Amino acid sequence: MPELTYREAVRDALGKALREDDSVFIMGEDIAEMGGSMAVTQGLLEEFGPGRVRNTPISEMAIVGSGIGAAIQGMRPIVEIMYEDFLTISMEQLVNQAAKHRTMSGGQVKVPLTIRTQGGAGWSPGAQHAQQLEAWFVHVPGLKVIFASTPEDVRGLLWSAIYDDNPVVFFEHRTLYPIKGEVPDELEPIPLGKARIHREGSDVTVVATGRLVHESLQAAEEAEKDGISVEVVDPRTLLPLDEEAIVGSVRKTTRCVTAHEAVTRGGFGAELAAVIQHGAFDWLDAPIERVGAAFAPLAFAPGMEQWAVPHADDVLAAIRRTVARS
Amino acid sequence: MATEVKLPRLGQGMESGTIVRWLKTEGEAVAKGEPLFELDTDKVTQEVEADSAGTLLKIVVSDGEVDVGTTVGIIGSEGEDVSALLADAQSGNGDVPAATAETTAATPEPASATEAAAPRQAEPQPPPPPQADSSAQGEAVAAQPAPPARAESERVKASPLARRIARERGVDLAGIGGTGPEGRVIAEDVERAASAPAPAAAPAPLQDVEVVELTSTRKTIARRLTEAWSAPVFQLTVTADATELVATRERMVELMREGYTKPTVSDVLTRLVAAALVRHRPVNANFVDGKLHRFAAANVGLAVAAPAGLVVPVIRNADGKSVQQIAADRADIVSRARDGKLQLADLEGGTFTISNLGMYGIEEFVAVLNPPQVAILAVGSIEDRPTAIDGVVEIVPTMTMTLTCDHRAIDGSEGAEFLRDVKAFVESPALAL
Numbered sequence: 184m185p186e187l188t189y190r191e192a193v194r195d196a197l198g199k200a201l202r203e204d205d206s207v208f209i210m211g212e213d214i215a216e217m218g219g220s221m222a223v224t225q226g227l228l229e230e231f232g233p234g235r236v237r238n239t240p241i242s243e244m245a246i247v248g249s250g251i252g253a254a255i256q257g258m259r260p261i262v263e264i265m266y267e268d269f270l271t272i273s274m275e276q277l278v279n280q281a282a283k284h285r286t287m288s289g290g291q292v293k294v295p296l297t298i299r300t301q302g303g304a305g306w307s308p309g310a311q312h313a314q315q316l317e318a319w320f321v322h323v324p325g326l327k328v329i330f331a332s333t334p335e336d337v338r339g340l341l342w343s344a345i346y347d348d349n350p351v352v353f354f355e356h357r358t359l360y361p362i363k364g365e366v367p368d369e370l371e372p373i374p375l376g377k378a379r380i381h382r383e384g385s386d387v388t389v390v391a392t393g394r395l396v397h398e399s400l401q402a403a404e405e406a407e408k409d410g411i412s413v414e415v416v417d418p419r420t421l422l423p424l425d426e427e428a429i430v431g432s433v434r435k436t437t438r439c440v441t442a443h444e445a446v447t448r449g450g451f452g453a454e455l456a457a458v459i460q461h462g463a464f465d466w467l468d469a470p471i472e473r474v475g476a477a478f479a480p481l482a483f484a485p486g487m488e489q490w491a492v493p494h495a496d497d498v499l500a501a502i503r504r505t506v507a508r509s
Numbered sequence: 510m511a512t513e514v515k516l517p518r519l520g521q522g523m524e525s526g527t528i529v530r531w532l533k534t535e536g537e538a539v540a541k542g543e544p545l546f547e548l549d550t551d552k553v554t555q556e557v558e559a560d561s562a563g564t565l566l567k568i569v570v571s572d573g574e575v576d577v578g579t580t581v582g583i584i585g586s587e588g589e590d591v592s593a594l595l596a597d598a599q600s601g602n603g604d605v606p607a608a609t610a611e612t613t614a615a616t617p618e619p620a621s622a623t624e625a626a627a628p629r630q631a632e633p634q635p636p637p638p639p640q641a642d643s644s645a646q647g648e649a650v651a652a653q654p655a656p657p658a659r660a661e662s663e664r665v666k667a668s669p670l671a672r673r674i675a676r677e678r679g680v681d682l683a684g685i686g687g688t689g690p691e692g693r694v695i696a697e698d699v700e701r702a703a704s705a706p707a708p709a710a711a712p713a714p715l716q717d718v719e720v721v722e723l724t725s726t727r728k729t730i731a732r733r734l735t736e737a738w739s740a741p742v743f744q745l746t747v748t749a750d751a752t753e754l755v756a757t758r759e760r761m762v763e764l765m766r767e768g769y770t771k772p773t774v775s776d777v778l779t780r781l782v783a784a785a786l787v788r789h790r791p792v793n794a795n796f797v798d799g800k801l802h803r804f805a806a807a808n809v810g811l812a813v814a815a816p817a818g819l820v821v822p823v824i825r826n827a828d829g830k831s832v833q834q835i836a837a838d839r840a841d842i843v844s845r846a847r848d849g850k851l852q853l854a855d856l857e858g859g860t861f862t863i864s865n866l867g868m869y870g871i872e873e874f875v876a877v878l879n880p881p882q883v884a885i886l887a888v889g890s891i892e893d894r895p896t897a898i899d900g901v902v903e904i905v906p907t908m909t910m911t912l913t914c915d916h917r918a919i920d921g922s923e924g925a926e927f928l929r930d931v932k933a934f935v936e937s938p939a940l941a942l
Binding site for chain 2: 464466468471504507509
């Protein structure tokens with residue numbers, strides 16, 4: 184199996200879609216000649232030309248709005264919002280338009296639009312360029328939300344997002360772009376709404392997303408030294424959510440930690456905790472622990488930034504709390 | 510200068526005791542050496558005497574179980590301010606179980622029923638707040654009002670999983686000690702309780718049932734005899750002709766001077782067994798931490814049925830005492846055992862135990878080992894039985910004795926040799942000289 188970086192895996196899916204399907208085009212700030220601020224779209228302009236790899240003005244509202252228009256007209260646009268922090272500027276188009284058209288038109292209009300974006304701390308981008316806002320979109324009926332954590336997942340899920348007939352907000356994590364991982368020889372679509380069990384365990388389930396999947400796997404290794412067997416589950420699709428897999432895992436292990444880089448309060452972990460307590464109430468042997476960032480605008484200073492966002496040791500501490508004895 | 514009255518350690522291995530009642534009330538004068546309160550340990554109930562003279566200013570723990578070293582009262586001069594000492598004592602008594610600690614807030618006079626039922630204003634140790642979620646670091650955590658401690662102690666904290674398992678297996682959560690954070694009962698605790706043999710097999714509750722709380726003595730009996738059950742034991746039984754034993758005892762009673770305790774057959778037997786013990790040290794031993802402690806003197810424990818349960822007070826150096834002295838010692842400890850006045854010292858240091866159920870007409874039985882001792886002799890009643898003597902059947906008084914031996918310490922031949930001597934001494938007491 185070939186090995187790709189997470190960045191190359193995204194590019195691979197984009198390239199394949201552009202190559203095979205004339206209805207696909209990509210659009211965003213500096214994605215053409217510059218290859219995107221995160222270098223994800225490098226080389227695509229050369230292969231597919233400026234008609235299908237389009238630079239846009241600095242207007243997220245316009246980017247998403249024109250993507251919606253093209254999607255309604257039968258295209259499968261993939262638009263890029265350079266930082267997920269600036270999804271804020273496209274909120275009207277995303278929340279009031281993209282998410283609503285299919286239902287409000289009685290199914291006559293479809294919006295097969297993919298909105299790629301990225302975010303995340305770890306490189307001192309400051310408070311306005313590193314947020315993790317995925318939970319906002321999970322609250323909006325009509326959207327689908329994906330947060331992939333590995334090269335294999337990001338490629339297979341992006342493909343499914345492009346070919347889903349609904350608007351999909353597709354989160355990538357800034358610090359995951361360089362990580363490498365094996366991917367199937369041929370791109371295999373990964374169905375939306377299917378969680379991935381990265382590691383099986385019997386004592387505690389950690390439900391983690393994005394960067395925290397990797398931190399949780401590391402914490403699981405540490406916990407194993409203490410004889411604590413940790414199962415690590417990545418939902419991958421936050422909306423729709425694979426409740427069956429997550430609840431099933433917790434019913435097996437009887438304890439649960441949720442982990443994401445977003446702030447804890449009102450984060451996706453809260454939704455997970457609610458789903459789990461309902462589905463696995465009679466199987467829970469300890470309160471569900473949540474791991475997330477401190478509730479504060481993210482500091483620029485590297486030390487402060489690292490303090491604020493969670494790491495493997497925070498996940499490990501939460502794991503230990505779930506198996507603690509008095 | 511006020512001094513604290515701390516729960517004393519009355520014997521080795523004593524970790525806690527239960528205050529049964531105070532013999533002085535707050536404000537009452539106390540002389541040094543005067544009995545202050547009654548203390549129930551796992552072995553005896555004993556009066557604890559005052560170490561200092563003065564006025565009993567405060568009873569900090571009026572009853573219930575407390576750890577050794579806990580401040581239970583304060584003695585000082587009348588009118589002295591003891592609030593500082595009291596605060597120290599109460600913070601130092603942090604481990605006191607809630608039920609006990611609650612009594613620290615009791616009013617000086619015995620509280621009326623309504624007062625006792627009213628929630629206390631100031632609980633000495635509010636439960637610690639739930640563990641802060643470190644993932645919420647930096648977040649403004651709204652202060653949660655602490656629930657009243659009383660409600661806390663009434664509701665059993667248990668995880669949903671523990672509750673489900675308890676429900677499915679019919680286990681009462683209230684009886685389970687939780688090992689989760691803040692004492693929460695977790696699944697493992699319920700499973701342990703459910704797999705415990707006795708409660709699991711409990712039949713449906715009957716209408717007419719008396720539920721008896723175990724006294725600390727009873728708990729000790731339960732624990733120690735259960736322990737004893739794990740030792741690999743074997744039993745040896747002999748039947749001895751008791752003619753001479755009975756005759757010897759009768760002569761002794763006849764010759765006894767007035768005012769002395771009348772020796773019983775058991776007293777004579779105690780002396781004879783002691784004589785055999787010092788000749789067979791493998792049997793006169795304790796098994797402690799994988800080592801055998803063999804003793805030169807025979808400290809013979811007598812199993813006594815006391816109201817609170819079986820106790821085994823010890824007759825020291827029984828091999829060096831006259832039957833008369835043994836009778837006097839036995840009468841003293843048996844009467845004190847029945848009155849619950851034994852001291853820990855009366856119970857310690859036994860090297861062997863005799864359990865005699867002859868007076869109940871029990872012909873023979875098997876006694877359970879009394880650890881750390883390695884052997885125990887079960888003595889049955891003296892019965893007239895047809896016995897072959899020199900080829901002729903005669904009716905003679907006989908007594909059957911069964912020796913239970915800890916095989917880790919004693920081999921069959923050692924036990925047999927000891928028992929052969931016991932039989933010989935019973936049949937010819939003069940041989941024990």
